[in-house]
Amino acid sequence: MSNILVNAPKTARRGAVIEIKALILHPMETGFRPGPNGRLIPRNIIERFTATWNGTEIFAMDMSSAIAANPFVSFFAEANESGTVVLRWTGDEGFAVEERVAIAVE
Amino acid sequence: MDRRRFLAGTAAVVVLPLAPAAATPDAMAEAIRKVVGSATLTEGRVKLEVPPLVENGSTVPLSVSVDSPMTVADHVKAIHVFNEKNPQPNVFSARLGPRNGKAIVGTRIKLGDSQRIIAIAETSDGRFWSGGADVIVTLAACLEEST
Amino acid sequence: MTRRLLVVGLALVFAASYAAAQVGTQSGADKRRSGYQDMGEALQKMQDDDTANPGMLFVQLGGQLWVKATGAADKSCADCHGAAAASMKGVAVRYPAIPSGGDLPVDLGGRINLCRTEHQKVDRLPPENRDLLALAAYVAHQSRGLPIAPPEDPRLEVFRQQGAEIYRRRQGQLNLSCAICHDDNAGRKLAGIAIPEAHPTGYPIYRLEWQALGSLKRRLRNCLVGIRAEAWPLDAPEYTALELYLMERARGMKLETPAVRP
Numbered sequence: 001m002s003n004i005l006v007n008a009p010k011t012a013r014r015g016a017v018i019e020i021k022a023l024i025l026h027p028m029e030t031g032f033r034p035g036p037n038g039r040l041i042p043r044n045i046i047e048r049f050t051a052t053w054n055g056t057e058i059f060a061m062d063m064s065s066a067i068a069a070n071p072f073v074s075f076f077a078e079a080n081e082s083g084t085v086v087l088r089w090t091g092d093e094g095f096a097v098e099e100r101v102a103i104a105v106e
Numbered sequence: 107m108d109r110r111r112f113l114a115g116t117a118a119v120v121v122l123p124l125a126p127a128a129a130t131p132d133a134m135a136e137a138i139r140k141v142v143g144s145a146t147l148t149e150g151r152v153k154l155e156v157p158p159l160v161e162n163g164s165t166v167p168l169s170v171s172v173d174s175p176m177t178v179a180d181h182v183k184a185i186h187v188f189n190e191k192n193p194q195p196n197v198f199s200a201r202l203g204p205r206n207g208k209a210i211v212g213t214r215i216k217l218g219d220s221q222r223i224i225a226i227a228e229t230s231d232g233r234f235w236s237g238g239a240d241v242i243v244t245l246a247a248c249l250e251e252s253t
Numbered sequence: 254m255t256r257r258l259l260v261v262g263l264a265l266v267f268a269a270s271y272a273a274a275q276v277g278t279q280s281g282a283d284k285r286r287s288g289y290q291d292m293g294e295a296l297q298k299m300q301d302d303d304t305a306n307p308g309m310l311f312v313q314l315g316g317q318l319w320v321k322a323t324g325a326a327d328k329s330c331a332d333c334h335g336a337a338a339a340s341m342k343g344v345a346v347r348y349p350a351i352p353s354g355g356d357l358p359v360d361l362g363g364r365i366n367l368c369r370t371e372h373q374k375v376d377r378l379p380p381e382n383r384d385l386l387a388l389a390a391y392v393a394h395q396s397r398g399l400p401i402a403p404p405e406d407p408r409l410e411v412f413r414q415q416g417a418e419i420y421r422r423r424q425g426q427l428n429l430s431c432a433i434c435h436d437d438n439a440g441r442k443l444a445g446i447a448i449p450e451a452h453p454t455g456y457p458i459y460r461l462e463w464q465a466l467g468s469l470k471r472r473l474r475n476c477l478v479g480i481r482a483e484a485w486p487l488d489a490p491e492y493t494a495l496e497l498y499l500m501e502r503a504r505g506m507k508l509e510t511p512a513v514r515p
Contacts, residue, residue: 003310003313003314004310005303005304005309005310005313006304007304017206017207017208021212021304021305022304023304023305023307023309023310024310025310025311025314027464028464030193030216032193053205056205057201058203058205058206059200059201059202059205059206060200060201061198061199061200061201061211061213062198062199062200063198064194064196064197064198065192065193065194065216066189066192066194066196066197066198066215066216066217067197067198067213067214067215067216068164068165068166068213068214068215068216068464069164069165069307069464069465070307070310070464071213071214072212072213072214072305072307073211073212073213074169074210074211074212074213075200075202075206075210075211075212076206076207076208076209076210077205077206077207078204078205078206078207080205157293157294157295159293159445160293160295161292161293161296161446161461161515162461162462162515164461164462164464165299165307165461165464167295167298167299244444244445244446245444245445245446249462249475249478249479250462250463250471250474250475250478
């Protein structure tokens, strides 16, 4: 089950600058919070978010514990060619999730 | 206010855990130095937007926009955001390029307290630009005492 | 630490000065305010944009669970109810309600659990379980924008009265009732935040404080902690009674699920 919401246009004019917004379900446990037993809850965060357009990286973000739970990221991209945008989140505890969005450029 | 009520309040305060170690303006300055190195940091071109007063520090919408044509010859390579009072000074570092068209990045961050946030942009000519904002973090009433 | 001190301090000042506050700001239905209206622009935007509202992640999860067969009966919600967009529209605005064959009111989560035990033949989900909240959010989301419309079931009246009584009863070390904050002092500030009128218009809500979705029950427990009262056990009938009263009090207001709140 993927729990990711992506907002990107399905079609775009060639050369248009489009906004891509993405939201993913993740606790972003900081590692600085004590649990009920008084010990720190181990850190469990997404460390890196990347976006590729037809395989070329167009955006990347290194995240820290200061990114809010259920991370939201928005960025822009120039629509140069039809293809697939792959959004990828990786982090602690082997977390690795991908979401693909097809964008037709006219 | 009667004495019993006052004591009840005091007791409630005493059992709360101490805040964890926090970053300091010095730690933030050090983190910024690591990114900027010996280059000069110029104030300007970077607009950091956060609500001036946030109702809860756990999810603060933040956006950074940099005045840049975002061409191959002249673009923003990276945007870094720092804070001075969270346990760590780094918030995020984003890599951008001419393919972005606009140098605007949005996310949501956690802020442990009212503080100053600073964003730094590295442009393709190797220069560094900064912009900041002050945030007042209030606290919702009637919180969950989970710790 | 200092902010916590401030909160407790202000709560105490507030407790001491409530007597000065005068009766009812509520003079007509039109003046009622959803907590949405007391939020800053940034949070309103977060709620309004379906790909920015973190509650929508749980609605999405609920939609996935809706069509997933489970239990000894190997049935999904959809196997009985079909597409939620049609079958669940207008359901959440009627809850809590008394299920057929029962005599006690249940909230939406309780109703989902009845479906699990009776039709899917699977265990109840515990209170505040993520899947239960997600299903409740998915069901309630189908009623977004509809006016709250508690059922005209005379059997509910006694429970609603209990809820009203609890709402006005002073409790806790601060000796406050719900009504003192949410009727008499609604709109005034407590620790820098406007005191809401406590209309349950968007549950389950994504509360930033929780960084997660939560039920009205969880929110009411936060209130009880706030007034230094002992929270009722999670299965206590008090919560449903209060919810019945609050939903009646919010009759006609529009459902916002999933609402975002600080």
